Amino acid sequence: MEDIVPDVVDSVPKGMLQVLYPGNLFVEQGNELTPTQVKDEPRVTWVSPEGEGSETLLTLLMVDPDAPSREDPEFREILHWAVVNIPGDDPRAGYILAEYVGSGPPLNTGLHRYVFLLYRQSRKIEETLPIIKTIRKGRLNFSARDFAAKNRLGSPIAANYYQAKYDDYVPIRNKQFTG
Structure with missing residues (x-):
């Protein structure tokens, strides 16, 4: 996880x-x-922290910090998934x-790293219009740190990540974007 x-x-x-x-493919701390x-x-x-129940709200993020490459992360980070107000x-x-x-x-x-982060929320996060899967806008130059600071999330309480490099599915995936 130090990566x-x-x-x-x-x-x-x-x-x-x-x-x-x-x-049955598990993400295992940097596997490919x-x-x-x-x-x-x-x-x-995840296992909810001891003493916390369903009234606890959590945020789950997935980001790629290596765009367009790890050596030149000009678009760090790309947001791949965001779920808030998880009971x-x-x-x-x-x-x-x-x-x-x-x-x-x-x-x-x-190889790019794809990082899953879980945060404990201190309050409910405003539910804005979602970024649908065919839209790039709002995904480039995302910052998990800035998002956490803006929403008073603190440090993540859990994480995991995998690595991936280009394969023949990438052009198929990219054709799905309309904006």
Whole structure:
């Protein structure tokens, strides 16, 4: 997990998110998956911190800090998914700020990190119009740090990540964008 410090977070979160893609593919602290394998939204689970119940609200983010490449992260970060106001431990019951978009690293840019972050909310986050999966606007130059600061989230309480590089699914994925 040290691979995401300091590019995405200031320190390694204590908790571990369990991320499972269709086909029984687990995200395991930097393992390599392909864009084809991660094209569909994963199931994300975690153990709620002790003493917290369903009244606790959480935020789940997924970002790529390596756009267009790790050596030249000009668009750091790209927002791939954002769910806020998650009650307890069920992300499907939260509000989607940005619909899930799978990995799409450009050709010849090497491995990109795709980082899942879980934050404890201090208050409900305003539910604005979501960024739908076919829209790029609002995804480039996203900052998990700035989002956390703006919404008084503090440091993430759990994380996990995988790495991916270009495969033949990327052009198919990119044709889905309309704006």
